[in-house]
Amino acid sequence: MEKRKIFLKGLKDGIPIGLGYFAVSFSLGIIAKNGGINALVGFIASFFTRASAGEYGVYKLIEKAEPYLDIVVICCITNLRYLLMSTALSQKFSPKTSLFKRILVGFCVTDEIFAISSAYEGYLEPAYTFGAFTISSPLWALGTCLGIIAGNILPTNIVSALSVALYGMFIAIIIPPARKDKAVLVAVIISFLLSYLGTYYIPGIKDLSFGIRTVILTVVIASAVAIIKPINTDIEKTEN
């Protein structure tokens, strides 16, 4: 297939992703606004970051005026999955694919872009990923921007309803793998439980910042599950 057709195919597959992004990033905008971020900065920040959980964490930290180091840590923790996704994608390129194009594909990676890129038949054509990026990323940024602008126009019950869109997305990301993999299911249940106890009851943990608490709980729980139930060393099985 010629490059232009591959790009258009990516564009087409990116439409549903973009529409989903738009709704979700609108609620992200509401959170960004609470952090004192204006519409233009929100658009730029979202366009260049494209990380739901990561952006959410950062905007929350900005709202609380936490130290810069917390931003670095929360970005590393919430986006660690991109490390795995990019690693998986590095195995999917034709040996002929240039380093520059590999880096650009890496820049495009989100949960959804990774999902359709890794499902591409045969070697990944970077043009396909770029097509999906081209349609979905501006919608992600626009959603954030409009969330910031419309956050104070919309009635509070609408804002309250939209504020759970992001959590809905997180749920949609974690639950299907939890259904397939019992270890993930157990990890999710333990995470809910310890997060609840950690936020309200566990002395020391409940007094920590949102970012650091998230980091500590993640490292402890993920390490424990990794020790108790290590994954199959066959890389193909773990990525699917």
Place this chain on the structure above:
Amino acid sequence: METPSIAIYILIMILVTNLIRILPLTLIRGQIKNRFLRSFLYYVPYVTLAVMTFPAIIDATNTPIAGAIALVLGIIAAWFNLGLFPVSLICCIIVFVCELIF
């Protein structure tokens, strides 16, 4: 103490997030062999997202019970693979309806 700058916050976020995405494609040419590290990385997204979702979803809504019901029904919808957008939408509608009732 000096007030932190939003521009620096955003710049750090953009740099760190994209560096994480790009690094493996430039550095890691082969497979990660360490079993613990791979297992840890495998579980991290699920654990982190779960930790960030609960109890935060209950604090996000005007009425905590609305967030709790949205969580439960959202999990059921996701269990049946309804996808990102539908699950998000269901959670929003549930909260809206619940807050009309309660």
